[in-house]
Amino acid sequence: MKILVCISKTPDTTAKIAFKNGNTQFEESGVQWIINPYDEWYALVRAIELKENDASTVVHLVMVGAADADPIIRKALALGGDEAIRVDTTKLQDAYYVASQIADVAGKGDYDVIFTGKETIDYNGSSIGGMIAELLDLPFISLATKFDIQENTATVTREIEGGEEVNEVSIPVVVSCQKGMAEARIPNMRGIMSARTKPLKVVPPVDAPQLTSIRDFELPPAKAGVKMISPDNMAELVRLLHEEAKVI
Amino acid sequence: MVLIFADHMDGHFKKTAFEALAYGAKVAELLGTTAEALVLGTVADDLAAIGKYGVKKVHQVANETLNAFDAQLYTKIIAEALQTTGANILVMAHNNTGRAVAGRLAVRLKAAMVTAAVSLPDSSNGFVVKKVAFSGKAFANVSLNTDIKIISLNMNAYKAVAGEGIAEVTQLAIMVDTPKVKVIATNKVSGEIPLTEATRVVSAGRGLKGPENWGIVEDLAHALDAALACSRPVADAHWRPHHEHVGQTGISIAPNLYVAAGISGAIQHLAGVNRSKVIVVINKDAEAPFFKAADYGVVGDVFEILPKLTAEVKKLKEV
Numbered sequence A: 001m002k003i004l005v006c007i008s009k010t011p012d013t014t015a016k017i018a019f020k021n022g023n024t025q026f027e028e029s030g031v032q033w034i035i036n037p038y039d040e041w042y043a044l045v046r047a048i049e050l051k052e053n054d055a056s057t058v059v060h061l062v063m064v065g066a067a068d069a070d071p072i073i074r075k076a077l078a079l080g081g082d083e084a085i086r087v088d089t090t091k092l093q094d095a096y097y098v099a100s101q102i103a104d105v106a107g108k109g110d111y112d113v114i115f116t117g118k119e120t121i122d123y124n125g126s127s128i129g130g131m132i133a134e135l136l137d138l139p140f141i142s143l144a145t146k147f148d149i150q151e152n153t154a155t156v157t158r159e160i161e162g163g164e165e166v167n168e169v170s171i172p173v174v175v176s177c178q179k180g181m182a183e184a185r186i187p188n189m190r191g192i193m194s195a196r197t198k199p200l201k202v203v204p205p206v207d208a209p210q211l212t213s214i215r216d217f218e219l220p221p222a223k224a225g226v227k228m229i230s231p232d233n234m235a236e237l238v239r240l241l242h243e244e245a246k247v248i
Numbered sequence B: 001m002v003l004i005f006a007d008h009m010d011g012h013f014k015k016t017a018f019e020a021l022a023y024g025a026k027v028a029e030l031l032g033t034t035a036e037a038l039v040l041g042t043v044a045d046d047l048a049a050i051g052k053y054g055v056k057k058v059h060q061v062a063n064e065t066l067n068a069f070d071a072q073l074y075t076k077i078i079a080e081a082l083q084t085t086g087a088n089i090l091v092m093a094h095n096n097t098g099r100a101v102a103g104r105l106a107v108r109l110k111a112a113m114v115t116a117a118v119s120l121p122d123s124s125n126g127f128v129v130k131k132v133a134f135s136g137k138a139f140a141n142v143s144l145n146t147d148i149k150i151i152s153l154n155m156n157a158y159k160a161v162a163g164e165g166i167a168e169v170t171q172l173a174i175m176v177d178t179p180k181v182k183v184i185a186t187n188k189v190s191g192e193i194p195l196t197e198a199t200r201v202v203s204a205g206r207g208l209k210g211p212e213n214w215g216i217v218e219d220l221a222h223a224l225d226a227a228l229a230c231s232r233p234v235a236d237a238h239w240r241p242h243h244e245h246v247g248q249t250g251i252s253i254a255p256n257l258y259v260a261a262g263i264s265g266a267i268q269h270l271a272g273v274n275r276s277k278v279i280v281v282i283n284k285d286a287e288a289p290f291f292k293a294a295d296y297g298v299v300g301d302v303f304e305i306l307p308k309l310t311a312e313v314k315k316l317k318e319v
């Protein structure tokens, strides 16, 4: 079996979110970068587990991004995976463009399973997985919490409103992964050493249009400040929620 | 024309679908055009009645195969419906169905798309919609630069106010292929309000000490008709199911009321809940970071506060 895991790079979850150049660009200075948690903890680790269960499984990683993403790719390779492919581009703001790059890599690689994360924690698009599936005319199961495979059939549990649904589908398939798929891991020394010598292929982007652009960013308005209520006066809290905030 | 894809579950429209309908009708009004709805499969709800959210027509593909969801099949049908009805803007909810089809549709229709949208479009210069970015810590204003546009509306971002109006219901004759994805089981948590549908949420963290203490959290949730949520360590320790985990790496919510009991308010937790309209924090530590993000705060022991609060909520409901 051949699995492709889509890896993206995002600011650390504690990074200060600020913008520059008239709020048109993210202020990157001082920001630590990480592998998008959904891609690392769930998509990548599940792929590694499948490989551990079946040694003939091959796991490739793909990242669309510039050379500054290479340390993140090495980190991912330290967790596992056989090789990585980076599509070399700085154009990352349009999902259609990014998905077109991944679909091109995926189409050439003859993969049985393509994993993405549920969403990136910086753009919160939740769109790339579906786009790849449509570009390749493959089934897509999103928000997966479990994934197993037997022969050519994948059994995938996905989240639905208020519960879950178990799906069955023939491979190849595209799956977006979230919590439940696997337990987060920490790379060990052997992984880190071997990651240095694993192949990281850099390929040029293919032509694809960009259908959207970001005009600018904004920060949410600051909270007015907290009103403290005495622990002995829950009647007052309920009154405020009812009369002032009007939420109950 | 604005076409709103309204999805349903167990025969009833989702709350998020009503929000999408009301939002789509408003988008149409702003652009001086009409709004129509698209329903796939069969529903128990009265289709004409969704006219009260401002749609003039409801197009239905009344094929029971479509009561089970397959993203690939849905995409084909929604795209075809958009083309037959001549719509140029497609609106849907950014719910579990929306997340599965939005990207596919953008490719199929070569349409610019914005997901997790939180504002009406600004068409003063181009077509710009505000969306959630950085997991709720910021917003991005996205320009949609194609003729056909897709907007997937974040939950609780637009109020579904029902007015008057009855929609005309028409059937769309679209071929329905055999789905490639088979649904073999559905497990629903019964008796609970789904977190993503809830207008009120009661959430608890490690301050509750153990799963055996959740009774007082559930009591408050029931009194408030609220859904239950928890912090990540609580779900990781299997005190509570994963689907209750909110935050940057869990579910992101925006209810009208979020009550956080015994949760410190780490930045990753806040990212998933900071778009809640009103936040109440109960924590025994006056220095807990959550108070900075709260509207109302109570410094005290959850084991004393929660039962008292529940009693007061019940009193309010009795009058």
Ligand SMILES: Cc1cc2nc3c(=O)[nH]c(=O)nc-3n(C[C@H](O)[C@H](O)[C@H](O)COP(=O)(O)OP(=O)(O)OC[C@H]3O[C@@H](n4cnc5c(N)ncnc54)[C@H](O)[C@@H]3O)c2cc1C
Binding pocket: A013, A037, B204, B205, B206, B207, B208, B230, B231, B232, B233, B234, B245, B246, B247, B248, B249, B250, B261, B262, B263, B264, B265, B266, B267, B268, B269, B272, B282, B283, B284, B285, B288, B300, B301, B302, B303
């Ligand atoms: C990459 C990354 C992603 C993460 N994603 C998430 C996420 O999505 N969601 C999330 O929640 N966390 C997430 N975290 C974890 C986060 O950093 C915090 O560790 C976590 O939110 C803390 O959970 P807690 O508030 O329940 O526990 P604690 O931080 O231990 O806080 C417990 C609180 O309860 C209070 N307390 C204790 N006893 C009582 C009592 N009797 N009465 C009243 N108050 C009491 C304490 O004062 C304390 O403030 C993430 C972390 C990382 C690194």
Ligand SMILES: Nc1ncnc2c1ncn2[C@@H]1O[C@H](COP(=O)(O)O)[C@@H](O)[C@H]1O
Binding pocket: A006, A007, A008, A009, A036, A038, A039, A043, A062, A063, A064, A065, A092, A095, A098, A102, A115, A116, A117, A118, A119, A120, A123, A124, A125, A126, A127, A128, A129
């Ligand atoms: N630049 C990228 N390179 C590789 N994979 C990506 C990239 N951006 C997004 N993805 C994948 O697509 C998923 C969803 O991203 P998004 O649609 O932006 O929320 C992510 O979790 C990744 O798995």
